[in-house]
Amino acid sequence: MEISSQLGTGTHVVCHIFPGPQETSALPYFHSVKLETDRCQGCTNCIKSCPTEAIRVRDGKAFILEDRCIDCGECIRRCPNNAKVAVADGWDILDTFDYKIALVAPSFYGQFSDVPPAIAKAALCVDGGFDEVFDVAIAADLVTAAMREYVKARKSVRPLISTSCPAVLRFIQVEYPSLLKHLIPCEAPMEIAAWLAKDKAKVEHPERSPAAVFISPCPAKITAARQPVGRGRSNVDAAISMDQAYAWVKRHVSQVTAGAEFPESSGYGLGWGRSGGELMAIDLKGLAVDGIMHVASVFEEIEKGALSDVDFVEAQACSGGCVGGCLAVANPFVAKARLTDLAQANLEAPPNPVIRDISPDDPALWMSVEILPRPTFRLDEDAQEARSKLAELERVLKELPGLDCGSCGAPTCRAFAEDVVLGRGTLSDCIFKLRQRLETLAQEVKDLAGIRPPAMGGPTSKP
Ligand code: SF4
Ligand code: SF4
Incomplete structure (x- = not known):
């Protein structure tokens, strides 16, 4: 607290409140790395450079998973559209x-x-x-x-x-x-x-x-x-x-x-x-x-x-x-x-x-607060639910091609399987799964096209 008193101006009391040592690992992250969404072209260049797999691209725009980002700046270097920026004081x-x-x-x-x-x-x-x-x-x-x-x-x-x-x-x-x-x-x-x-x-x-x-x-x-x-x-x-x-x-x-x-x-x-x-x-x-x-x-x-x-x-x-x-x-x-x-x-x-x-x-x-982990791979708070989501993740993963191509907007097939289980994506975001589905649909359309109504008395492709 600072107290100053001057004739004619009165007494000024200034009180600074500083939070003491505290456990900060439970607080939401502050990030200096930000995404300028308007500039993002959804090119997916950045997703592979992120060491913590913190970036996803959906609907043509990137977004950062806040709990994973460590503000390393790799994505700033990689983005060709200057959509990733570091926000400093002016x-x-x-x-x-x-x-x-x-x-x-x-x-x-x-x-x-x-x-x-x-x-x-x-x-x-x-x-x-x-x-x-x-x-x-x-x-x-x-x-x-x-x-x-x-x-x-x-x-x-x-x-x-x-x-x-x-x-x-x-x-x-x-x-x-x-x-x-x-x-x-x-x-x-x-x-x-x-x-x-x-x-x-x-x-x-x-x-x-x-x-x-x-x-x-x-x-x-x-x-x-x-x-x-x-x-x-x-x-x-x-x-x-x-x-x-x-x-x-x-x-x-x-x-x-x-x-x-x-x-x-x-x-x-x-x-x-x-x-x-x-x-x-x-x-x-x-x-x-x-x-x-x-x-x-x-x-x-x-x-x-x-x-x-x-x-x-x-x-x-x-x-x-x-x-x-x-x-x-x-x-x-x-x-x-x-x-x-x-x-x-x-x-x-x-x-x-x-x-x-x-x-x-x-x-x-010396640091005054213990450094604690910041776990990010949490499928569910409830252990039983987490186990069943993990089983679902493994099942989804087996369906994926394992190419880690990134065209789904996730850096790896495993990260994408996690996104599907957590509702951050759907299977049809995978271009290979989409193609499979289209092929099945095309076959069904072809089969249907060959069917003649019984009233016409013709042969049907599906007896
Ligand atoms: S700053 Fe680093 S950790 Fe954060 S999103 Fe960019 S590449 Fe990933
Ligand atoms: S190595 Fe890079 S990220 Fe680490 S403190 Fe130095 S400039 Fe910052």
Whole structure:
């Protein structure tokens, strides 16, 4: 609660209510990935790219099964009609805050061929932009140390999986709940950066109200800022897309008179923005996997127990890591190469003094709410009913050709059989079943055409 009193204006009482830690797995998903139905041509291009089989096309339009979507953004990349979009806050949200801090992810610095990081940071702060920039790489240095200690101390589960990519975290909740015990429950650098940045601003500018605005390379992090997993409420106040921030820098770079401080973290922290960076920083026996379908294949290996000799797994939904996020601008391979050079050049830069006195077991670094599964394959709440629907599903599946062609608007024959059982589709949506039916009908018509009425005394085709 804030109370201020001024002669002539009276007393103002401002009360902020923040929900505390709570179980959020039962809440409906918030999604930053949306469908612009008007633009959808029903081409079915997107349905095969979705790692959780969350997309269906019916009556010429796609729709997303909300409980399955993990906001990975694969469908945004795949849609040729730009019908899938990521909804971020607009730049004008800055007008609603008093002291605006840009949380800049390392991947941002890989976007520019001609703007050095120190100048890009300064450009974000000219002409009514941000008041300050805080590098998320500073927090990445802290998360690296915390995760390393956790992995070393907890030897009973192998491998342990990083939770820094929110799309991967949700992927595990939805598709691989058996791997929840493998997760390292450390907050992501974005969350910790927001906490550090706002605390620092409160000390340096006690008269101002700081707000942390994340510049996001991907829809998953926008979703994480709105509806985080593992905590009740995010420290991040808004999330704008990286392409908006990129455009701002390009428009305002000519107004920059002096560069900002850079780097403010070690090169290891900066390296987090591309695949392999986390693993390199944590320096444990591990593997790094990027691209959501590759992540799925590694998770299957873990489920089989095939990676129990590995300590740590870095898993990132986007190819190339965060530089490959669908809200980034530069070619991900080019951005990755730039970021690798930048990280390498600053490898031995010291971690920022702001994290010097924070111990790896500080509760602020750790998730406060248990991560629970988000089961999606629910045929029925009632167990007996679910069993009979499963039997029906298997029966329908046997009738289907097993080609997984997608022309029914579902990604696989099995997904389509599930749709039929749950009333989301009918058997005649399958082009093969439709053809079979037409052939039967055609035969019946032919047979009927050959029948002569008994009054005409002629032969009939059906005696
Ligand atoms: S964002 Fe990812 S999970 Fe969601 S519908 Fe698109 S491809 Fe599927
Ligand atoms: S890899 Fe990075 S950019 Fe891609 S979804 Fe995960 S956090 Fe977002």
